[in-house]
Amino acid sequence: xxxxxxxxxxxxxxxxxxxxxxxxxxxxxxxxxxxxxxxxxxxxxxxxxxxxxxxxxxxxxxxxxxxxxxxxxxxxxxxxxxxxxxxxxxxxxxxxxxxxxxxxxxxxxxxxxxxxxxxxxxxxxxxxxxxxxxxxxxxxxxxxxxxxxxxxxxxxxxxxxxxxxxxxxxxxxxxxxxxxxxxxxxxxxxxxxxxxxxxxxxxxxxxxxxxxxxxxxxxxxxxxxxxxxxxxxxxxxxxxxxxxxx
Amino acid sequence: xxxxxxxxxxxxxxxxxxxxxxxxxxxxxxxxxxxxxxxxxxxxxxxxxxxxxxxxxxxxxxxxxxxxxxxxxx
Numbered sequence: 001x002x003x004x005x006x007x008x009x010x011x012x013x014x015x016x017x018x019x020x021x022x023x024x025x026x027x028x029x030x031x032x033x034x035x036x037x038x039x040x041x042x043x044x045x046x047x048x049x050x051x052x053x054x055x056x057x058x059x060x061x062x063x064x065x066x067x068x069x070x071x072x073x074x075x076x077x078x079x080x081x082x083x084x085x086x087x088x089x090x091x092x093x094x095x096x097x098x099x100x101x102x103x104x105x106x107x108x109x110x111x112x113x114x115x116x117x118x119x120x121x122x123x124x125x126x127x128x129x130x131x132x133x134x135x136x137x138x139x140x141x142x143x144x145x146x147x148x149x150x151x152x153x154x155x156x157x158x159x160x161x162x163x164x165x166x167x168x169x170x171x172x173x174x175x176x177x178x179x180x181x182x183x184x185x186x187x188x189x190x191x192x193x194x195x196x197x198x199x200x201x202x203x204x205x206x207x208x209x210x211x212x213x214x215x216x217x218x219x220x221x222x223x224x225x226x227x228x229x230x231x232x233x234x235x236x237x238x239x240x241x242x243x244x245x246x
Numbered sequence: 247x248x249x250x251x252x253x254x255x256x257x258x259x260x261x262x263x264x265x266x267x268x269x270x271x272x273x274x275x276x277x278x279x280x281x282x283x284x285x286x287x288x289x290x291x292x293x294x295x296x297x298x299x300x301x302x303x304x305x306x307x308x309x310x311x312x313x314x315x316x317x318x319x320x
Contacts, residue, residue, distance in 0.1 A: 117318060186303035230300065
């Protein structure tokens with residue numbers, strides 16, 4: 001559990017570590033996709049094959065939930081979500097930059113009360129291991145799914161709250177609230193727990209830092225891939241629930 | 247020793263217990279499935295991994311909050 005440098009701007013608190021992490025992962029995704037889509041040809045080879053495999057994989061997710069015509073519309077959204085979360089999850093396993101604070105730093109929001117807990121300051125970690133990032137992503141998907149549902153048929157959107165019986169309205173409302181909450185917590189908890197265990201193992205004795213650390217890092221890579229996939233699948237399920245039914 | 251340490255320990259312990267039971271049920275059914283139909287192993291593996299991610303989330307949420315309580319963040 002490290003501290004993070006925070007900057008106050010216009011009355012809002014910005015977490016510098018998360019901004020660095022998000023920008024770096026977004027740039028890596030941009031660079032990766034840019035390099036993999038140069039010199040496209042009808043007969044794909046090498047790099048183009050990799051990108052086509054990824055797009056096939058993601059279009060499998062969207063095709064599972066939506067009809068063919070609809071799924072093509074949401075393919076780029078699902079691909080962006082999947083690649084960003086995958087890169088963000090995997091970055092935190094490999095790269096972690098921490099520094100030691102020798103005293104309170106008011107300009108970075110590190111106070112003496114914080115230093116009683118720990119004195120290590122994190123400068124680079126997985127952005128998805130902070131709850132603010134995942135809540136923002138899940139909230140955006142929540143708003144987008146409702147917007148897409150209203151845009152498709154306003155009457156059908158209102159009607160699906162009282163289906164199949166009118167007294168099911170409270171259940172539907174609880175469902176709508178719990179969906180983004182679990183969506184965000186699922187991704188955050190998995191990556192956060194993995195990262196904390198890596199930190200604990202790293203600061204332990206020699207017997208901890210050897211094989212257990214490498215075993216847990218391998219498992220973290222696996223968990224990161226699975227959670228990126230699940231986040232995308234659930235985002236598509238939530239959108240399909242609003243868009244799919246007439 | 248403060249009570250927060252005990253609370254965090256209990257949260258992590260029950261999370262681990264629940265994850266153990268859930269994953270045990272999941273993978274025992276997966277093994278039963280491939281014992282009955284060995285040719286379905288490929289599809290069943292992918293499906294069981296998705297189910298693993300869905301099942302494991304709730305215990306891991308409890309463990310993450312347990313860690314926060316244990317270190318005195320909340």
